[in-house]
Amino acid sequence: MTMPDPVEVFRTEAAELLEQIEQGLLDLEHQLDDASLIDAVFRGLHTLKGSGAMFGFDALASFTHHCETAFDRVRKGMAPATPELVHAVLAARDHMRSLVEQPDQEDDETGQRLLTQLQQAVADGGGAPEETAESAPEANSGAPAEAETVSAAPAAEPVTWRIRMTLPENAMANGTNPLALLDELRDLGDCEISVDTGNVPPLYRIEPSELHLSWNVRLTTDKPRDDIEDVFIFVMDDMELSIEQEEPGGAPAQATPAEPQSADPEPIAAAEPAAVAEPAPQASAQSPAQAPAEASAPAVNAPVQETRQKRAAENVRVPAERLDELMDRVGELVIAKSRLSQIAGNSIDVQLRSVSEDVERLASELRDTMMVLRMVPVATLFGRFRRLIHDLGRETSKQIELVTEGEATEVDKTVIERLADPLVHLVRNSVDHGLELPGDRAAAGKGEAGRVTLSARQSGGEVIISIKDDGRGIDRDRVRAKAEASGLVSPGQQLTDQEVMQLIFAPGFSTANAITNLSGRGVGMDVVKKTVEALRGTIDIESTLGKGSEISLRIPLTLAIIDGLLVRVGSGRYVIPLSAVEECLELSSEDDVRSEGRSFISLRNSLVPFLRLRELLSTGTEPDPYQKIVVVSTGVERVGLVVDQIIGDHQTVIKSMSKLHNDVATFSGATILGDGSVALILDVGHLVAAGQQQEAQLRKAG
Template identity: 50%
Template sequence: MTGTNGRGDADELFLMEAQQLAESLEAGLLDMQSRPDDKALIDRVFRDLHTLKGSGAMFGHVELSQFLHHFETAFEAVREGAFPVTPALIALCLRARDHVVALLDGGGPEAGAPLLAELGAMVSSVGDGAADASDGWRLSFHLAPDCLILGARPQGLLDELRTLGATDVEVLTDRLPDLAAIEPDRLWLGWRMRLPGNLTEDQIREVFIFNDGGLDLDLQRDGVPEAGAPDDPATVTGPSAAPSRDRAMMRVPAERLDEMMDRVGELVIAEARLAELALRSGDPQLVGVAEEIQRLATGMRETTMSIRMTPIETITGRFRRLVHDLNDSLGKQIVLEIEGEDTELDKTVIELLADPLLHLIRNSADHGLEAAEDRRALGKPDAGTIRLSARYSGAEVVISLSDDGRGLDLGRIRARAEERGLVAPDAELEESELRAMILHPGFSTAETVTELSGRGVGMDVVKRTVEQLRGSIEVDSEPGHGTQIDMRLPLTLAIIDGLLVEIGGERYTIPLAAVEHISELPEAHADGSRGSRFLNIRDQLVPFLRMRDLLGCEGQAGPWQKVVVVTAGELRVGLTVDRIIGSSQTVIKQLTPLHAALKTFSGATVLGDGSVALILDVPQLVAFGQTRDSTEAA
């Protein structure tokens, strides 16, 4: 049973690595469009092909390994400069890469033969000028004796070597001990064979890339004496020539990271309760132990959260592929520009963002960007540009998607909204409200339905996903100059540093990263029945919200109210609170569906004494303050 489980884990690890190699292969092929003469890039693509082929053979994926062998053989002509990098070649290689992914997902190999035939016909120079097969290689090797215990499969290596053209394969028994000394879990056999001369040394050695530890390998050209001098460049023997591998990386299933984050969250709550009990006890030793546990819990929280943080670039590859395909399907020239790919977000946020961003890009390409002839008539470049950017903004990450297309037709949006009964014919709406109409379920102004968009399905899903992530979405557009959609998202969904405050006898948490500063509420504003709703903060007028009124608190506030100035992007608002309690680590618990509609709160947290404090939603409060400011100004 243990062996079966180990084999299953190994296959799972192979599939994980193979998917990453397939993504790297796709990214490299797309990069070749703009850098067709980049030799290092072409070598990287070839290396991905070869590594994927080798690991596929090692884990028994014969169809995958054979397809990649022929794919690699055809691509060798590109690597050697015998065939130029062209858009047609890249498109065909991308189709071949898609077939690789289909094989990894359990698809049949029958679709591979036409692709290989098409690729071979295109790269007609493959095989020309190759070395005479008679001038081949002699290979003999012994793997490390304990390789079977470590999960190696010699049969997979032999299968891969056969796909390279190995012949005259012989088993070497010269290291086989006496029967009494044989240990069944150790490998005593070796192999000897001949290989075609058109293979390079690197191609042969890369077969053993996952078995280089303890490898004893002898590789020589035919015609070179067996005992060739060590300084003879045609003689490459011994394990020292095998490529080194970085063993510092370790792959962990995402489910284990989620479980670890949950445990750390519970630890933070338990640590807060311990600190509360220690403070009440007055025992200095217990207080000291509680402080030490707090320090350790904080370090563990920061380490765990850093492990969960993932750069945006992990999902941008699929966007580049989408735009490449849209160029052909739409007959448009589209350029995708990406900025801030190293910006990091919680892995859960990244995973949930992928599909909404794909929809936004499709929508921009299909309905936002004009055809080349229309753009030319408007004085625009033939190629339309879609720009995806990510940047930090306080406790949030702002992800923007913009295009330089036709922009939103507010008149058509208004007419469609009235037609659907979303707006009364005589209603007065701000432009921002009209633009936000496109986020309503089923709303579309497209005159025709295409395979990509036009049914009004998708934009509401984008909005719902962003709100599910405790974020906000804004739409801006200028007719004739394009549309921009900004999504503001929290850095993490798990644990934050919070500022604990008291309002009307209840405790609330404000995300500390959004807090700009804290000050006393001026006496002139202490009476809520009169006075301006603005404070002079560093020579700027900042609107402030009386949180007691907003939360419906009864009774009179104390004499020493505080103002907590919070920010969301470029906007600021002051929140009046009765008392500042202090800062603490805050484990975010999601609200129930019954309370999810309360936009003022983004979640709840358990305090050290076991009570619950609601977490104030800073972007919503800032937006509320801005709206009220605009209403009063009108």
């Protein structure tokens, strides 16, 4: 196991931060005056800047610094948050992402343009004009100065603050330098710093890397309180900090603790000794000697810190490949379990049987747990559409409202990854082709804002993800005309409603009269369809002209394990995905004999053609006396598959076939049976297509 590349770690972290910033900004767009959101975005920017500089992403760090500087003005209330500002910062965020991904391809021009835009957004919002003038040249200089430049706030009277700071014991090991913090405080104004050595343990217990000192600082400055807090912004979560203003008389007038949620420090300070009295595992990791000092200081951060630690412990980041590996192992275990239960079933040893039953139960529980591990809520997928809708709205000058439903629905992570692109395309389509301009909407008697609904729900072994809009709907006549013009269907050909709709997934099909900026980039609708089919899913379209359309993707919950029907054909065993199976019946000898000329049976008054798998798979064996028909649905039609024997249902762990068998389309994969032998999984769609081909050849020859 090698250490992960630190730069890669930073990239992952940066990606998360950028995600957070984006979500924060999008939330902010709706609640422009929410100070906590502004703070969250600011913190994200600040951390990104800090770690960016640490890992040598200098371009990123300096660009982010300027954004942070501009955003800081909003945070300090010197400029209001506006939609323009949110948009500017979003655009800047995208630039940051490209700086993270390709630090070498630094694009100064874009960076400058974005910064100017950002500064305008801040300035237009009503900030003092001279502020902009001051920060603009600074932006050009690119010097990563600290945030003070902007904090030339309305010059206040010098105020004296009493600051008491206690860093956690492991602070130095974690890379915090208390002296640097003190230096920063010194920069703010006149400082008297005294060190409190009360907590230093006896010499024989001192660990050289641990920090036991506290500092008391008396600072006289004309800077606001926020500037003092900013000094501690990186360490605030873990440390104890109290900042009190000193009245000219000398007594502390206002005792506001660092964390805003505890307006009254007294009860918490009282609760603190109790918390120390019964040391929790984390509490004992901290120095017990600190307790008396803590009790005297308004220590409000410790409980907060504890909950933070708990939250951090709940999530573990694991590379996806390791999950896949684990899945493989579980698959093997399921197979071994089947073998064991087969042996136990043939044995009279009661103990063996009971052990086998235990193993069986455990293995299936383990499998279920494993499946859950791979599941991620679709919220992660839907999250990125907020941004897309935001951008699309601006590009098309349509008003769009995005509604998401069922975000808690969980889907296999592979499915989510592969669905992202098709969904983006479908949403773009809905906005571009579906939704009308506000004027047209008003004329049609609809609200001006178009609505796009993304929803996910689980139904049986499938998850249904649908994209619904209340736009103009699909014009079937136009689709048809277009399809005829491009030769996809012949004029006058009878088509069902669904068939007409499915035409929009044909390669090279587009009803847009003019290619806009939105359509025509990325994947086409045919690629959407292919991707969904590769996930063994299907697409349904519903649309009412003038009312809107709904496109539903039905995707199986997982790609790793399916329920299958195990059948025997000749001497080989095959798995038919149970989701495709409609029913099983016996092939009567009457139908069997008659099928020399025609191969279909009558099933509840409808004709169902059937294929003999023995012939299709050329097993070269004699048919069993009582053959069975498995009726499967390919989505379009029902087809019967004639097999020799139906063995039963089978939990199928899907193993992909190697590249050497890529040319065999009849099988979508393989699985391993309880006795260790391999069974192939039939790809029903391809199988039926192969059958049709074979028959066409026979007809030609005959």
